[in-house]
Amino acid sequence: xxxxxxxxxxxxxxxxxxxxxxxxxxxxxxxxxxxxxxxxxxxxxxxxxxxxxxxxxxxxxxxxxxxxxxxxxxxxxxxxxxxxxxxxxxxxxxxxxxxxxxxxxxxxxxxxxxxxxxxxxxxxxxxxxxxxxxxxxxxxxxxxxxxxxxxxxxxxxxxxxxxxxx
Amino acid sequence: xxxxxxxxxxxxxxxxxxxxxxxxxxxxxxxxxxxxxxxxxxxxxxxxxxxxxxxxxxxxxxxxxxxxxxxxxxxxxxxxxxxxxxxxxxxxxxxxxxxxxxxxxxxxxxxxxxxxxxxxxxxxxxxxxxxxxxxxxxxxxxxxxxxxxxxxxxxxxxxxxxxxxxxxxxxxxxxxxxxxxxxxxxxxxxxxxxxxxxxxxxxxxxxxxxxxxxxxxxxxxxxxxxxxxxxxxxxxxxxxxxxxxxxxxxxxxxxxxxxxxxxxxxxxxxxxxxxxxxxxxxxxxxxxxxxxxxxxxxxxxxxxxxxxxxxxxxxxxxxxxxxxxxxxxxxxxxxxxxxxxxxxxxxxxxxxxxxxxxxxxxxxxxxxxxxxxxxxxxxxxxxxxxxxxxxxxxxxxxxxxxxxxxxxxxxxxxxxxxxxxxxxxxxxxxxxxxxxxxxxxxxxxxxxxxxxxxxxxxxxxxxxxxxxxxxxxxxxxxxxxxxxxxxxxxxxxxxxxxxxxxxxxxxxxxxxxxxxxxxxxxxxxxxxxxxxxxxxxxxxxxxxxxxxxxxxxxxxxxxxxxxxxxxxxxxxxxxxxxxxxxxxxxxxxxxxxxxxxxxxxxxxxxxxxxxxxxxxxxxxxxxxxxxxxxxxxxxxxxxxxxxxxxxxxxxxxxxxxxxxxxxxxxxxxxxxxx
Numbered sequence: 001x002x003x004x005x006x007x008x009x010x011x012x013x014x015x016x017x018x019x020x021x022x023x024x025x026x027x028x029x030x031x032x033x034x035x036x037x038x039x040x041x042x043x044x045x046x047x048x049x050x051x052x053x054x055x056x057x058x059x060x061x062x063x064x065x066x067x068x069x070x071x072x073x074x075x076x077x078x079x080x081x082x083x084x085x086x087x088x089x090x091x092x093x094x095x096x097x098x099x100x101x102x103x104x105x106x107x108x109x110x111x112x113x114x115x116x117x118x119x120x121x122x123x124x125x126x127x128x129x130x131x132x133x134x135x136x137x138x139x140x141x142x143x144x145x146x147x148x149x150x151x152x153x154x155x156x157x158x159x160x161x162x163x164x165x166x
Numbered sequence: 167x168x169x170x171x172x173x174x175x176x177x178x179x180x181x182x183x184x185x186x187x188x189x190x191x192x193x194x195x196x197x198x199x200x201x202x203x204x205x206x207x208x209x210x211x212x213x214x215x216x217x218x219x220x221x222x223x224x225x226x227x228x229x230x231x232x233x234x235x236x237x238x239x240x241x242x243x244x245x246x247x248x249x250x251x252x253x254x255x256x257x258x259x260x261x262x263x264x265x266x267x268x269x270x271x272x273x274x275x276x277x278x279x280x281x282x283x284x285x286x287x288x289x290x291x292x293x294x295x296x297x298x299x300x301x302x303x304x305x306x307x308x309x310x311x312x313x314x315x316x317x318x319x320x321x322x323x324x325x326x327x328x329x330x331x332x333x334x335x336x337x338x339x340x341x342x343x344x345x346x347x348x349x350x351x352x353x354x355x356x357x358x359x360x361x362x363x364x365x366x367x368x369x370x371x372x373x374x375x376x377x378x379x380x381x382x383x384x385x386x387x388x389x390x391x392x393x394x395x396x397x398x399x400x401x402x403x404x405x406x407x408x409x410x411x412x413x414x415x416x417x418x419x420x421x422x423x424x425x426x427x428x429x430x431x432x433x434x435x436x437x438x439x440x441x442x443x444x445x446x447x448x449x450x451x452x453x454x455x456x457x458x459x460x461x462x463x464x465x466x467x468x469x470x471x472x473x474x475x476x477x478x479x480x481x482x483x484x485x486x487x488x489x490x491x492x493x494x495x496x497x498x499x500x501x502x503x504x505x506x507x508x509x510x511x512x513x514x515x516x517x518x519x520x521x522x523x524x525x526x527x528x529x530x531x532x533x534x535x536x537x538x539x540x541x542x543x544x545x546x547x548x549x550x551x552x553x554x555x556x557x558x559x560x561x562x563x564x565x566x567x568x569x570x571x572x573x574x575x576x577x578x579x580x581x582x583x584x585x586x587x588x589x590x591x592x593x594x595x596x597x598x599x600x601x602x603x604x605x606x607x608x609x610x611x612x613x614x615x616x617x618x619x620x621x622x623x624x625x626x627x628x629x630x631x632x633x634x635x636x637x638x639x640x641x642x643x644x645x646x647x648x649x650x651x652x653x654x655x656x657x658x659x660x661x662x663x664x665x666x667x668x669x670x671x672x673x674x675x676x677x678x679x680x681x682x683x684x685x686x687x688x689x690x691x692x693x694x695x696x697x698x699x700x701x702x703x704x705x706x707x708x709x710x711x712x713x714x715x716x717x718x719x720x721x722x723x724x725x726x727x728x729x730x731x732x733x734x735x736x737x738x739x740x741x742x743x744x745x746x747x748x749x750x751x752x753x754x755x756x757x758x759x760x761x762x763x764x765x766x767x768x769x770x771x772x773x774x775x776x777x778x779x780x781x782x783x784x785x786x787x788x789x790x791x792x793x794x795x796x797x798x799x800x801x802x803x804x805x806x807x808x809x810x811x812x813x814x815x816x817x818x819x820x821x822x823x824x825x826x827x828x829x830x831x832x833x834x835x836x837x838x839x840x
Contacts, residue, residue, distance in 0.1 A: 072700075077697070077698035077715060128792050129792060133744065135745070
């Protein structure tokens with residue numbers, strides 16, 4: 001009998017949904033709820049395991065080589081080295097806009113970043129494709145960052161301008 | 167809202183009425199289902215089931231994975247039948263999985279699931295299943311739920327009695343269901359008794375990789391070998407196989423193979439067989455069978471023909487094989503968790519014979535025999551018997567154990583499951599099933615440590631259980647709670663194909679090892695494009711190879727020109743994603759084989775033959791992102807004699823002589839120079 005009740009409960013759920021179109025349930029959209037809540041404060045370091053990155057000069061050549069190989073395998077399909085946006089934003093000048101910690105957290109903790117970080121969410125609104133989790137380790141993300149720094153030197157002439165952003 | 171409530175109430179009453187009306191002609195739901203049955207099977211959204219049940223797909227040739235207790239279908243795993251849903255058997259990498267000595271066989275009838283074991287317990291590494299029609303055994307890797315190996319078994323017919331596993335996965339034991347001339351020859355069927363033979367086969371399993379190899383075959387009298395189990399604990403090293411048609415009839419078997427009151431249970435000492443093999447007692451015979459194995463790094467199936475097999479003859483190997491009578495036309499043959507009791511179910515007998523391993527050994531020791539068949543001693547029936555379970559029901563088929571000293575047997579004719587005490591042979595409980603159950607499964611029920619919480623009866627007939635779907639109804643599985651003294655029916659759920667057997671394992675033994683994606687770094691496929699920079703098109707004579715990458719939300723290249731009629735186009739798709747549950751599909755207009763579903767980090771190849779000049783679309787079939795509809799492209803086909811150059815690209819960055827990576831590097835170099 002209880003089995004039946006649960007089945008009926010399930011049915012009623014279906015009905016409630018199907019008749020909720022113009023009724024009071026319409027006002028309960030997730031967007032409305034989000035607007036009422038306190039807007040989350042943006043952390044320029046983003047959200048994730050990467051808390052502090054030490055940048056050194058000159059650039060580390062072996063990391064650049066590794067970073068380039070990972071870029072070609074896992075990133076180049078969506079990110080160009082210029083400022084042209086394709087699926088994702090172009091990389092030219094990225095280290096002048098974002099802290100190194102934010103960049104590495106975006107690479108390694110992308111699902112949480114897209115869910116909670118205001119900057120990442122803004123990018124998602126522009127690009128409309130969720131950045132995939134490409135299974136990049138923290139070490140490899142650091143190598144990618146080095147490759148981005150080198151790319152910034154080559155494309156826009158300066159790097160790390162956002163390194164100490166508060 | 168109020169009107170809705172009224173409407174809903176009315177609707178519920180209608181549904182209730184319908185339920186009651188349908189049930190009036192049968193036993194009512196109330197008498198079968200009681201108490202909190204629905205809650206017991208209910209797994210809330212977002213929570214996992216406690217067990218995985220793997221069901222063979224019967225005539226679908228596949229395997230399905232269900233969650234228990236919810237009965238949710240989690241996955242259909244293609245094994246012996248081609249599967250257009252993901253291109254298994256159609257893609258260039260997996261085609262060879264269907265090679266046999268009969269040619270490409272794209273279908274089979276899958277029967278018995280056997281999970282790999284260590285120390286008599288499931289270890290969650292591999293799943294084995296037999297193909298009954300074209301005798302084969304397949305291995306499914308439980309980290310990926312993909313079929314990775316298929317081994318053909320030569321010189322047998324109807325490999326029903328397969329692939330029963332030993333307690334450390336040393337061997338998969340099988341026997342021929344139909345005896346046939348060995349080697350095959352053109353003889354009169356009425357020469358059955360002189361020309362037809364049966365084989366019992368031992369396939370060894372590599373303990374590290376799981377790779378299968380046909381170790382040896384034992385030549386047996388021409389009976390029908392039906393089901394088997396291997397010993398465990400004290401009886402480890404022995405196999406038990408039921409045989410029917412000891413009459414050696416060859417026509418109208420339903421009468422002519424049911425003449426004798428008793429058939430035979432074959433008892434094989436495989437450790438002794440290993441010794442004889444070591445001593446060179448085996449005879450090598452020429453034959454032909456195929457071994458198809460997937461290379462882990464490339465995920466390409468390699469197929470090899472094997473042309474020799476080693477046969478052991480019981481006449482040359484004393485002490486290797488024995489017989490003991492078993493009630494008429496036996497089906498199930500099951501060994502209890504202690505390894506002491508062997509249940510022989512005679513499907514045409516009202517009684518069940520339960521043998522004692524100790525008594526069998528004592529009878530062998532004292533040569534307590536009633537003659538022999540072709541040199542194989544027949545142990546005296548009473549001497550090996552633990553006892554007889556008298557008239558427990560009609561048509562006993564299969565028995566499983568709960569680890570608490572109880573056995574559960576399905577009765578096909580009287581449509582019920584009967585619980586009985588293995589030691590005292592006392593019937594404890596019986597519950598109806600709907601209808602005609604074949605196998606039944608208890609998680610770990612055939613291991614040394616069953617988890618006797620649930621029992622699933624797998625029914626052959628389903629009348630009145632689900633909404634009608636034409637003449638054919640889904641087969642039904644029925645879940646019973648067996649944690650208490652009495653069995654309690656908890657759930658019905660439909661199954662795919664006609665599943666013959668299932669094994670169920672604690673989810674905790676599988677979940678931690680399941681792969682989320684294939685590491686792109688480890689992709690060893692020779693045609694992989696590991697990064698969009700490697701996407702390109704290459705002509706090799708009449709073959710055109712498209713090295714294509716897929717990632718949310720585009721395919722690269724997406725414009726291809728210079729394909730000509732008479733070309734053979736190979737689309738090698740590499741999925742660049744490294745995330746759980748983001749396969750990309752690939753379908754091209756006019757494909758005469760299938761589509762592809764490419765897992766993250768994997769490369770799969772679809773062969774495409776242009777059929778007329780024009781421009782044809784290709785696209786991703788598995789919804790992947792908001793821009794999934796945009797994940798598409800065109801391939802242009804020109805007449806055979808045209809001079810359209812080979813050209814490909816993405817975003818109008820068309821390339822001819824250099825590949826896209828070089829182009830990107832050139833652009834980069836140019837910017838640096840500027």
